[in-house]
Amino acid sequence: xxxxxxxxxxxxxxxxxxxxxxxxxxxxxxxxxxxxxxxxxxxxxxxxxxxxxxxxxxxxxxxxxxxxxxxxxxxxxxxxxxxxxxxxxxxxxxxxxxxxxxxxxxxxxxxxxxxxxxxxxxxxxxxxxxxxxxxxxxxxxxxxxxxxxxxxxxxxxxxxxxxxxxxxxxxxxxxxxxxxxxxxxxxxxxxxxxxxxxxxxxxxxxxxxxxxxxxxxxxxxxxxxxxxxxxxxxxxxxxxxxxxxxxxxxxxxxxxxxxxxxxxxxxxxxxxxxxxxxxxxxxxxxxxxxxxxxxxxxxxxxxxxxxxxxxxxxxxxxxxxxxxxxxxxxxxxxxxxxxxxxxxxxxxxxxxxxxxxxxxxxxxxxxxxxxxxxxxxxxxxxxxxxxxxxxxxxxxxxxxxxxxxxxxxxxxxxxxxxxxxxxxxxxxxxxxxxxxxxxxxxxxxxxxxxxxxxxxxxxxxxxxx
Amino acid sequence: xxxxxxxxxxxxxxxxxxxxxxxxxxxxxxxxxxxxxxxxxxxxxxxxxxxxxxxxxxxxxxxxxxxxxxxxxxxxxxxxxxxxxxxxxxxxxxxxxxxxxxxxxxxxxxxxxxxxxxxxxxxxxxxxxxxxxxxxxxxxxxxxxxxxxxxxxxxxxxxxxxxxxxxxxxxxxxxxxxxxxxxxxxxxxxxxxxxxxxxxxxxxxxxxxxxxxxxxxxxxxxxxxxxxxxxxxxxxxxxxxxxxxxxxxxxxxxxxxxxxxxxxxxxxxxxxxxxxxxxxxxxxxxxxxxxxxxxxxxxxxxxxxxxxxxxxxxxxxxxxxxxxxxxxxxxxxxxxxxxxxxxxxxxxxxxxxxxxxxxxxxxxxxxxxxxxxxxxxxxxxxxxxxxxxxxxxxxxxxxxxxxxxxxxxxxxxxxxxxxxxxxxxxxxxxxxxxxxxxxxxxxxxxxxxxxxxxxxxxxxxxxxx
Numbered sequence: 001x002x003x004x005x006x007x008x009x010x011x012x013x014x015x016x017x018x019x020x021x022x023x024x025x026x027x028x029x030x031x032x033x034x035x036x037x038x039x040x041x042x043x044x045x046x047x048x049x050x051x052x053x054x055x056x057x058x059x060x061x062x063x064x065x066x067x068x069x070x071x072x073x074x075x076x077x078x079x080x081x082x083x084x085x086x087x088x089x090x091x092x093x094x095x096x097x098x099x100x101x102x103x104x105x106x107x108x109x110x111x112x113x114x115x116x117x118x119x120x121x122x123x124x125x126x127x128x129x130x131x132x133x134x135x136x137x138x139x140x141x142x143x144x145x146x147x148x149x150x151x152x153x154x155x156x157x158x159x160x161x162x163x164x165x166x167x168x169x170x171x172x173x174x175x176x177x178x179x180x181x182x183x184x185x186x187x188x189x190x191x192x193x194x195x196x197x198x199x200x201x202x203x204x205x206x207x208x209x210x211x212x213x214x215x216x217x218x219x220x221x222x223x224x225x226x227x228x229x230x231x232x233x234x235x236x237x238x239x240x241x242x243x244x245x246x247x248x249x250x251x252x253x254x255x256x257x258x259x260x261x262x263x264x265x266x267x268x269x270x271x272x273x274x275x276x277x278x279x280x281x282x283x284x285x286x287x288x289x290x291x292x293x294x295x296x297x298x299x300x301x302x303x304x305x306x307x308x309x310x311x312x313x314x315x316x317x318x319x320x321x322x323x324x325x326x327x328x329x330x331x332x333x334x335x336x337x338x339x340x341x342x343x344x345x346x347x348x349x350x351x352x353x354x355x356x357x358x359x360x361x362x363x364x365x366x367x368x369x370x371x372x373x374x375x376x377x378x379x380x381x382x383x384x385x386x387x388x389x390x391x392x393x394x395x396x397x398x399x400x401x402x403x404x405x406x407x408x409x410x411x412x413x414x415x416x417x418x419x420x421x422x423x424x425x426x427x428x429x430x431x432x433x434x435x436x437x438x439x440x441x442x443x444x445x446x447x448x449x450x451x452x453x454x455x456x457x458x459x460x461x462x463x464x465x
Numbered sequence: 466x467x468x469x470x471x472x473x474x475x476x477x478x479x480x481x482x483x484x485x486x487x488x489x490x491x492x493x494x495x496x497x498x499x500x501x502x503x504x505x506x507x508x509x510x511x512x513x514x515x516x517x518x519x520x521x522x523x524x525x526x527x528x529x530x531x532x533x534x535x536x537x538x539x540x541x542x543x544x545x546x547x548x549x550x551x552x553x554x555x556x557x558x559x560x561x562x563x564x565x566x567x568x569x570x571x572x573x574x575x576x577x578x579x580x581x582x583x584x585x586x587x588x589x590x591x592x593x594x595x596x597x598x599x600x601x602x603x604x605x606x607x608x609x610x611x612x613x614x615x616x617x618x619x620x621x622x623x624x625x626x627x628x629x630x631x632x633x634x635x636x637x638x639x640x641x642x643x644x645x646x647x648x649x650x651x652x653x654x655x656x657x658x659x660x661x662x663x664x665x666x667x668x669x670x671x672x673x674x675x676x677x678x679x680x681x682x683x684x685x686x687x688x689x690x691x692x693x694x695x696x697x698x699x700x701x702x703x704x705x706x707x708x709x710x711x712x713x714x715x716x717x718x719x720x721x722x723x724x725x726x727x728x729x730x731x732x733x734x735x736x737x738x739x740x741x742x743x744x745x746x747x748x749x750x751x752x753x754x755x756x757x758x759x760x761x762x763x764x765x766x767x768x769x770x771x772x773x774x775x776x777x778x779x780x781x782x783x784x785x786x787x788x789x790x791x792x793x794x795x796x797x798x799x800x801x802x803x804x805x806x807x808x809x810x811x812x813x814x815x816x817x818x819x820x821x822x823x824x825x826x827x828x829x830x831x832x833x834x835x836x837x838x839x840x841x842x843x844x845x846x847x848x849x850x851x852x853x854x855x856x857x858x859x860x861x862x863x864x865x866x867x868x869x870x871x872x873x874x875x876x877x878x879x880x881x882x883x884x885x886x887x888x889x890x891x892x893x894x895x896x897x898x899x900x901x902x903x904x905x906x907x908x909x910x911x912x913x914x915x916x917x918x919x920x921x922x923x924x925x926x927x928x929x930x
Contacts, residue, residue, distance in 0.1 A: 105812045166778035169855035172888040251785035313631035320716035347570045390634035423637040
């Protein structure tokens with residue numbers, strides 16, 4: 001076991017290939033690091049510049065003033081090997097090879113990559129890449145990526161991705177959201193996974209106090225026999241969500257093409273993940289949605305779901321999805337039904353799902369939310385609450401935050417998810433409930449998937465099918 | 466068979482319960498119809514008003530000047546029966562009962578609803594509802610709904626929904642999108658389906674020249690033996706997509722609660738839909754995404770998909786999804802590979818998926834799109850094209866519309882879908898390609914589902930599993 005802290009949380013960085021030309025990867029990456037406000041020294045390395053963006057440049061990393069934890073290598077392919085030799089000579093602790101064109105391009109590239117691996121291992125240089133967009137540590141404000149992230153949100157989620165550009169593009173999209181973002185403290189993209197791998201990362205994340213939830217995008221596992229038992233131990237405290245494509249033989253071939261990953265039998269892999277307590281996501285949306293459940297919601301005490309719906313149709317669809325995912329419909333207590341019944345006419349049947357649309361006309365839009373949620377969240381027979389709310393103009397009201405804040409404060413231990421359907425008010429509601437620990441999902445299916453993962457991880461649940 | 470044109474495309478409407486109070490359903494609905502710009506006469510009916518929003522009110526529909534095709538009934542429950550009797554006496558052709566509190570509330574409500582059914586059938590009054598948000602016909606600008614739709618887009622899709630408020634809320638959300646909306650000419654929501662049903666609607670849609678694609682949200686089928694053979698005939702020309710919840714026993718019970726629907730065996734239902742050429746959607750997103758494929762894309766000539774990707778990881782995920790849905794990966798011709806190879810370095814392997822990320826650096830972002838799409842769209846071995854493009858700043862370029870417009874013009878017969886991942890440029894790209902007949906999906910899975918439906922309907926494909 002080795003400590004990858006210098007890679008994930010460096011105290012100082014160098015950028016080999018830094019330039020003032022922000023059309024080039026080296027220029028973009030350097031600017032992103034400077035603009036991001038990295039807490040430690042930032043050293044541009046460029047033999048043809050004396051300074052870059054106001055920082056004194058060194059011709060070689062060996063000439064840089066002061067010790068360097070992490071060196072980014074952003075050079076044409078031909079210069080990478082020499083740069084790594086220089087990093088080792090300069091006693092840098094870690095390197096991130098941005099440059100592409102190695103293992104992902106075929107046998108010749110894999111041979112060159114293997115030679116680099118021998119080199120960095122011999123020199124004890126912790127290395128990620130080649131073919132990566134870099135690494136982000138929001139806690140020390142290291143935006144070490146050639147994709148800019150103007151609105152990154154920090155938090156307890158730590159991500160590890162075995163991919164080139166994809167993780168970056170997905171994060172750009174995610175962090176551009178107005179609300180419901182994940183708080184991601186660390187995100188490292190190992191690209192072709194030349195050296196540092198999921199096992200190293202898991203050791204780090206297990207010890208890292210700031211990490212509460214772990215997300216892994218894997219194209220292969222380097223050493224399943226070491227990785228899985230460790231993952232099983234870590235996952236008891238810190239849920240681990242895995243996205244691993246190549247489920248089909250054709251996908252596995254494409255994966256082998258992409259990162260040189262060795263195909264594995266997918267059914268076997270599923271069973272292994274399951275046995276070791278890892279949650280497997282279906283796709284990127286499911287991956288982010290499941291991480292959100294773990295990051296936003298308290299641990300449930302059971303799997304009985306209380307449904308509150310503004311739409312009978314959505315209620316039916318949600319029942320289908322919840323039952324398919326192995327969750328149960330709660331049986332509401334008499335008290336709950338009496339309380340919820342106060343905002344609907346006598347003729348309205350009361351049950352689970354609790355249909356509250358008519359309450360908007362009868363009691364007003366605020367009471368149509370406040371009264372049934374208060375009743376259902378307080379019902380001892382309810383372990384999780386899913387609200388399917390419609391937000392056309394007549395359902396809107398100004399005190400959305402106040403209502404949900406107070407519901408959360410009175411019932412902090414019950415996980416609460418919403419599916420919101422409607423026009424512009426929908427976005428405002430999402431914005432209003434930001435930070436209250438309420439997870440919003442686009443569809444009943446997405447919510448059901450996330451709630452299944454949450455309960456399964458809490459050990460309450462029938463095994464994931 | 467009866468003609469429901471007076472209901473779906475009325476020449477004149479009345480609103481029984483119209484008022485100037487836009488806090489009430491009757492006031493909102495009347496205002497929506499007036500603001501929507503309905504082409505024919507609009508008659509407010511209200512015994513306590515002489516005019517509503519500047520239109521002369523009549524105390525009773527029997528007193529309204531001129532013939533009435535469609536009367537909306539927006540009254541408290543106690544007044545509904547008398548209003549329908551008046552509609553029949555006034556020789557109105559159709560009625561839309563907005564009022565809720567009938568079949569959906571239990572045995573007593575079902576009995577009352579059955580009595581209303583006898584009444585309207587005896588009076589030959591084509592009736593939808595009770596418990597509906599109304600009906601929209603964008604072609605004659607009838608916004609007959611108590612949910613306002615300021616930005617409804619018209620087109621060849623016709624929708625039928627057996628639900629109360631849900632269809633409206635889903636449409637509010639859909640029509641609030643900045644791009645990639647469906648063009649929906651007619652949308653009728655039959656609520657509890659007292660009278661006019663899916664069979665009537667299908668007869669109408671089959672004959673309606675403006676209808677090219679049909680979407681049905683059903684909680685039950687009134688007469689499967691009549692409906693399914695007709696659907697099979699209609700679907701040959703006009704694809705029919707069905708969303709039918711209640712897949713699980715618990716969901717079926719919830720559905721029975723919601724609209725009084727009679728539970729059906731879901732596996733049997735699936736098989737029936739399949740045998741009769743109907744595409745069944747999984748959920749609302751899948752429903753809208755599949756309708757979009759039919760509305761936006763030409764009929765494919767085969768099922769060989771050419772993949773162009775900005776991300777190896779997305780390519781792998783897309784291969785998984787496409788193969789799972791029964792589609793094939795195309796084998797690119799030598800010419801295609803030579804052409805696409807011009808924008809990537811020699812070391813880049815060429816295949817399907819075609820990875821074009823590096824082309825951005827080498828040939829610029831415009832050529833990185835234009836060159837590979839031109840090659841793949843023109844390849845005779847490719848039947849459908851799916852592009853998985855990343856849109857961080859370095860991938861962006863101003864001539865997005867120009868490039869895709871010209872690609873579409875040169876290759877109009879090849880269905881083209883995109884999945885866009887990235888920050889703000891993503892939204893601008895979606896906006897730029899608006900109207901070009903390019904379907905954008907949020908994930909490879911959503912795209913694969915839609916392409917499967919498209920090829921299956923074209924009769925090319927292995928049966929839907």
